[in-house]
Amino acid sequence: MASTTPTTPKTITKEIVTEMGNILRIFSDGSIERPKQSPFAPPSLNDPNTGISSKDIQIPHNPTISSRIYLPKITNPLSKFPILVYFHGGVFMFESTFSKKYHEHLKTFASQANVIIVSIEYSLAPEYPLPTCYHDCWAALKWISSHSNNNINNPEPWLIEHGNFNKLFIGGDSAGANIAHNIAIQAGLENLPCDVKILGAIIIHPYFYSANPIGSEPIIEPENNIIHTFWHFAYPNAPFGIDNPRFNPLGEGAPSLEKLGCSRIIVCVAGKDKLRERGVWYWEGVKNSGWKGKLEFFEEKDEGHVYQLVKPESESAKIFIQRLVGFVQE
Known part of the structure; x- marks a missing residue:
């Protein structure tokens, strides 16, 4: 053998x-x-520094959408708070509502603004190419809005007991600001459940672009332009490519900004941010569109992209949060 x-x-x-x-x-x-x-941070009840309670929830969808909800300290059981639905940044490909960076930022904002925040863990590319994230966020907003008449399956008690649906806000930074814009556009074309209306949109350092440079943007061939590369990787089959209406809100075929489905908007930019010109461009586009709401603009000239997350203890970050507190509490 x-x-x-x-x-x-x-x-x-x-x-x-x-x-x-x-x-x-x-x-x-x-x-x-x-x-x-950035690293994961767990939720907690009655945070000793802010009084904020947070927990992770599942929003019914196919598949379910994970989220983290923040509740201000309750001093009166009948208290009702404004609601902010938040979309994190990360070029549609990274970051998380469960990261320490966003958890600390939103906890601070919820405590200072006295607002309930629902932060959405939308699907990331490339596992889930765009436009999946937009569908996730719209589904999440619809589910949240459905709590306004307490007629919903698998309700979230914090929203039913303490949410003021007459003061519903949406917001986000960078790619999250892009999502917030697109959600506001959809809200102008399609009613939310229970006829809930978005009161305000917070657009922070928005991630927009187009084939043609604007302002002081340099002319870079598409094959050498990292923004082109990121967009095509996140949305490989995007109609009109870089000029897709999701990314170029002022381009041909994009819904009119006049249709934005909210009453108030604040656009925030940073002077040292490479996307600053796009934020100003968007703000001017809304201003000139015929939209009937109240439009505000805030700039921190000496800071860069999402400085409020990168340097949360800085004086600039504190001023920034106070400006948004004023917007929500107005």
């Missing part, structure tokens, strides 16, 4: 097949890493 020699199992080499800076790495085995992702 011939002897057999055991064979050594082949080692499968895991190689990077796609790399998007320090934002995303896709490996040959299909796994994905997000190196820039």
Whole structure:
């Protein structure tokens, strides 16, 4: 009988097949890493520093949408608070409502503004290419709005007991600001459940772009432009490419900004942000569109993109939060 020699199992080499800076790495085995992702932070009841309670919830959808809800300290059981539905940033490909960066920021804002916040964990690209995130966020907003008449399956008690649906806000930073704009557009075209209306939209350092540069933006060939690369990776089949109405709200075929479905908007920009020009461009577009609401503008000239998250203890971040507190409490 011939002897057999055991064979050594082949080692499968895991190689990077796609790399998007320090934002995303896709490996040959299909796994994905997000190196820039900030660490997870758990929710907590009665935070000792702010009095805020937070918990994670599941919004019915297919599949379900995870979210984190923040409730101000209750001193009167009949208290009703404004509601802010928040969309985080991260070029549609990374970051999380459960990250320490966003958890600390939203906890601080909820305590100072005395507002309930529902932060949406929408689906990320490339696992879920755009427009999935927009559908997630609209579904989440519809579910939240359905609490206004207490006629909903799997209700969230904090919303029913303490939510003021006459003061419903949406907001986000960077890609989240892009989402907030698109949700406001959809709210102008389609009614929310129970005829709930969005009172205000908070647009922070918005992530918009177009094929043609504006203002002081440099002329860069598309193949060398990282914004083109990110957009096409997040939304590979986008009609009109970089000029898709989701990304270019002033482009041909985009819904008129006159249709924005809210009564008030604040657009926030930062002087050292590479996206500053786009924020100003959007603000001017809304101002000149014929939209009938109240439009506000806020700029911090000496700071960069999402400085309120990067440097939360800075004086600029504190001033920024107070400006948004004023917007919500007005």
